[in-house]
Amino acid sequence: MNFKLTDEQAKLRQEFFDVCQELAKNKPKGFTGLEGRYDTEEGWQYHLDCARKMAQRGWLCLGWPKEYGGQGTRMDKVFLAEATGYYDVPGVDVFGVDMLAPTLLETASDEIKREFLPSIRSGERQWCELWSEPNAGSDLAGLTTTAVRKGDEYVINGQKTWSTGAHRGHWAFALVRTQTNVDRKQKGLTFILFDMKTPGVTVKPLYYMNRGHLYNEVFLDDVHVPVKNVVGKEGDGWQVTQALASFERSNLNSIMAMHKQFEMLIGYCNETKVEGQPLAKNPIIRNRLAQIACDLMAARTLAYRIADAQSKHQMLAFDASAVKIFAGELWSRLNMTALDILGVYGQVELSKWSPFEGFFQTWYQQSFVWNISMGTNEIQRNIIAWAGLGLPRMK
Ligand SMILES: Cc1cc2nc3c(=O)[nH]c(=O)nc-3n(C[C@H](O)[C@H](O)[C@H](O)COP(=O)(O)OP(=O)(O)OC[C@H]3O[C@@H](n4cnc5c(N)ncnc54)[C@H](O)[C@@H]3O)c2cc1C
Structure with a gap:
């Protein structure tokens, strides 16, 4: 791909950065990452407000076909992700805008697209993902939540877990079993959409050790959902899920968030003196920072490559796996490096002694x-081994 931006792209990218810088000024104190938007009512309202402002500019439908109200290109969406990541600004629903919308555009019927895309585009409807279950995480196809067809409805029963933001999301996309008598467990699964206010849906919080609330358990007891809410065909949900997973894993805004964190660290090393010398003159610190800089550049290049492949419909599943591993592990390394440099002060939150209000330790834990x-x-790594390198598949 060509990494040089056109003048028009550079201008638009700058506009995204300028607007996000403005939006960041209204950030509630202590707001960061996904936790920021889901944990407190104040953070959630800030997220919705940013969503409204982005929707007014048509930024929640970048790269969609014009017939569904879209504007711009998929690369524009990448630039927006860079800006939101850099300024740690919410507004883009990771489940609705980043994952579900591109999946619907690739896999859903016209009827579904016309019904569900407008409220994603306007930022009015926020989504959550109901896939994992207590005994089905890595082995997702082993899930046991059932959907039994009765007339023009399914009746869904089961339990989902680790459902991020399900206490805030208005609607859910879920993977359920519609057929049990199958020769492979990936068959007989169905991808379906429903309102979280449907009778029979109960959301219970799963708190962090610090009482933060991001995750939930979701219990589904005789939940009636219209058959017309199925995406793709009944029993073909695994294919839809795979399409969505490739959008889920190519996560450029997190990489730009790391860039910002890295800049903060560089500033600290330049400004902070130990025994009369700035930390930035310490050869061990310089060496570690230089390594992180190389890795950040590699992560960003990988993510751009994925965005380019997605925009050309040439996406390979293992590309997204590679960037997901590399960037995720880099985030831990970056924040570990920061905490090594900050020393014990880095672990203190909201004190005059804590540089950056203790954010580096929060980010380290989040990583x-x-x-x-x-x-x-x-x-x-298993996906890369068999789908990317052609090594034998492990059962
Ligand atoms: C922060 C967070 C947010 C999440 N948000 C959502 C959400 O919104 N919606 C949703 O549906 N789910 C969500 N999840 C669930 C997530 O997708 C699962 O946690 C994940 O897929 C792992 O499943 P598990 O927790 O059941 O672990 P398990 O599958 O039980 O795995 C346990 C360990 O065994 C390893 N392992 C398992 N199988 C293999 C294998 N074949 N080869 C090698 N190693 C293996 C795993 O790598 C892991 O280290 C979230 C999870 C987290 C942590």
Whole structure:
């Protein structure tokens, strides 16, 4: 791909950065990442407000075909992701805008697209993902939530878990079993959409150790969902899920968030003196920072490559797996390096002694999430081995 931006692209990218810089000024205190938007009502309202402002500019439908109200290109969407990541600004629903919309555009019927895309484009309807279950995470196809057809409805029963933002999301996309008598467990699964207010849906929080609320368990008891809400065909949900997973894993905004964190660290090393010398003159620190800079450049190049492949419909599943592993592990390394440099002060939150309000320790803890969510890194390595390198598949 050609990495040089056209004048028009450069101008638009700058506009994204300028607007996000403005939006960042209204950020609630302590707001960061996904936790920021889902944990508190204040953070959620800030997210919705940013969504409205982005929707007014037509930024929640970048790269969609014009017939569905879209504007711009998929590369424009990449530039927006860079800007939101860099300024840690919400507004783009990761489930609705980043994952579901491109999946619907590739796999859904016209009827579904016309019904569900407008409210994603306007930012009014926020989504959550109901895939994992207590006994089905890596082995997702082993899920046991059932959907039994009765007339023009399915009746869904089961339990989902680790459902990010399900206590805030208005609608869910879920993977359920519609057929049990199958020769491969990937068959007989169906991808379906439903309102989280449907009777029978119960959301219970799964709190962090610090009482932060991002995840949930979702119980589904006789939940009636119209058959017309199926995406793709009944029993073909695995294909839809695979399409969505490739959008889920190519996560450029997180890479730009790391760039910002890295800049903060560089600033700190330049400004902070130990025994009369700036930390930036310490050869060990310089060496570690230089390595992170190389890795960041590689991660960003990988993510651009994926965005380019997606825009040309040449996406390979293992490309997304590669960037997911590399960027996730880099995030831990970056924040570990920061904490080594900041020393014990880096672990203190909201004190005059804590540089950056303790954000580096928060980001370090958050970084491990990336190595598990969206399919663990062990599973991604397996995908690269068999789908990318042609090594024998492990059963
Ligand atoms: C922060 C976060 C957010 C999430 N958000 C959502 C969400 O919104 N919606 C949703 O549906 N799910 C969500 N999940 C669930 C996530 O997709 C699962 O946690 C993940 O797929 C792993 O499944 P598991 O937790 O059941 O672990 P398991 O599958 O039980 O795995 C346990 C360990 O065994 C390893 N392992 C398992 N099988 C193999 C194998 N074949 N080869 C090698 N190693 C293996 C794994 O890598 C892992 O280290 C989220 C998870 C996290 C951590």
